[in-house]
Amino acid sequence: MGTDGADMTDVPLFSETMAPRLLLVLLCSTLLGPGATGACPALCRCYPRRAEVVCAGVPLTEFPSAGLPADTTMLTIQHTNISAISELQLSATPLLEGLHLYGNHLRSLSPDVLRGVPRLHTLDLTGNRLADLPAGVFGHAHALTTLVLKNNLLEAAEAEWFPDHSSLTWLDLSGNRLTGLPAALLHKLPHLESLDLSHNRLEKIQAKSLDALVKLERLNLQRNKLVRLEPALFHHTANITNLYLTSNRLEALPPSMFRGLGRLRVLGLEENQLGYLPPGLLDQLSSLDEEGLDLTANPWSCDQKVEYLWRWLQKNKGKAFLADTVRCAAPLPLAGRPLLSLTESELNLES
Ligand SMILES: *[C@@H]1O[C@H](CO)[C@@H](O)[C@H](O)[C@H]1NC(C)=O
Numbered sequence: 113m114g115t116d117g118a119d120m121t122d123v124p125l126f127s128e129t130m131a132p133r134l135l136l137v138l139l140c141s142t143l144l145g146p147g148a149t150g151a152c153p154a155l156c157r158c159y160p161r162r163a164e165v166v167c168a169g170v171p172l173t174e175f176p177s178a179g180l181p182a183d184t185t186m187l188t189i190q191h192t193n194i195s196a197i198s199e200l201q202l203s204a205t206p207l208l209e210g211l212h213l214y215g216n217h218l219r220s221l222s223p224d225v226l227r228g229v230p231r232l233h234t235l236d237l238t239g240n241r242l243a244d245l246p247a248g249v250f251g252h253a254h255a256l257t258t259l260v261l262k263n264n265l266l267e268a269a270e271a272e273w274f275p276d277h278s279s280l281t282w283l284d285l286s287g288n289r290l291t292g293l294p295a296a297l298l299h300k301l302p303h304l305e306s307l308d309l310s311h312n313r314l315e316k317i318q319a320k321s322l323d324a325l326v327k328l329e330r331l332n333l334q335r336n337k338l339v340r341l342e343p344a345l346f347h348h349t350a351n352i353t354n355l356y357l358t359s360n361r362l363e364a365l366p367p368s369m370f371r372g373l374g375r376l377r378v379l380g381l382e383e384n385q386l387g388y389l390p391p392g393l394l395d396q397l398s399s400l401d402e403e404g405l406d407l408t409a410n411p412w413s414c415d416q417k418v419e420y421l422w423r424w425l426q427k428n429k430g431k432a433f434l435a436d437t438v439r440c441a442a443p444l445p446l447a448g449r450p451l452l453s454l455t456e457s458e459l460n461l462e463s
Pocket residue numbers: 169170171172191192193
């Protein structure tokens with residue numbers, strides 16, 4: 113096998129398995145001129161053997177239509193100055209499966225932008241300037257499983273973006289300006305396995321929001337403004353293995369919060385405002401990894417009410433990340449002391 117992309121003017125290999133439809137597409141594009149076989153857009157690299165085109169870090173200001181091979185399945189336009197992309201431009205590559213648009217200047221998408229690419233399974237829009245999206249924008253993308261909207265300017269996420277029963281398994285909305293998330297949106301995503309909502313401004317996750325996510329394995333809520341959580345929020349998400357609640361403003365957790373999370377391996381609770389954990393909270397977390405639970409950087413109150421956590425740490429020292437650095441913030445005489453170092457009498461447990 114020759115090295116992919118070594119020769120940019122390589123003609124794509126025609127194999128016997130090539131679908132008739134693809135041949136038709138190629139024939140048409142040959143007849144129509146631009147996009148002819150063997151061509152490659154200016155400033156881009158084409159890898160005909162794997163039907164991939166990459167335009168990265170080049171001074172493009174418009175979608176590179178001219179010369180784009182019609183059989184392209186993977187298209188990367190990264191760190192350029194393109195600010196728009198249209199249905200017409202995309203429909204010139206009807207076999208597209210992966211579209212990576214990382215770090216461009218996209219400000220909006222049209223509702224039909226994906227209509228001409230029915231096989232698209234991965235769409236990465238990280239690091240653009242999208243402030244909102246139109247209703248129905250992912251309604252044409254029936255094969256879409258991975259959607260990354262990380263680091264944009266989204267202030268709201270709308271249920272109307274998605275079709276009912278979407279096939280998405282991976283949704284990344286991190287690094288936006290979301291203050292809430294409609295429960296109806298997540299109800300449309302029953303196949304979701306990974307949901308990243310970190311680095312937003314979420315103050316609340318509505319009760320029952322997650323109830324449809326029975327396949328969810330990873331949930332990242334890190335760096336939001338959550339003050340409290342609904343007691344039954346995770347009661348239907350029994351498949352979660354990784355749950356990150358790090359760097360929020362949680363002051364207390366409901367006692368039955370983690371009930372049923374028997375597969376949970378990693379739980380991040382560090383950098384919150386927790387003074388106690390309610391008795392029983394961690395009892396059902398039988399699958400925690402070694403050092404899987406992070407409780408550091410919380411203002412633990414080392415009085416009688418901290419007894420549950422104190423006893424749990426003694427029994428499960430290996431499960432807590434840096435267990436010796438889980439420290440008291442109060443009362444004053446104990447401030448800074450590792451919780452694990454305290455005696456029963458210091459905690460006033462002998463009565
Ligand atoms: C994008 O445009 C800016 C000016 O608007 C320019 O400084 C920069 O070099 C351009 N980047 C590319 C990749 O063309």
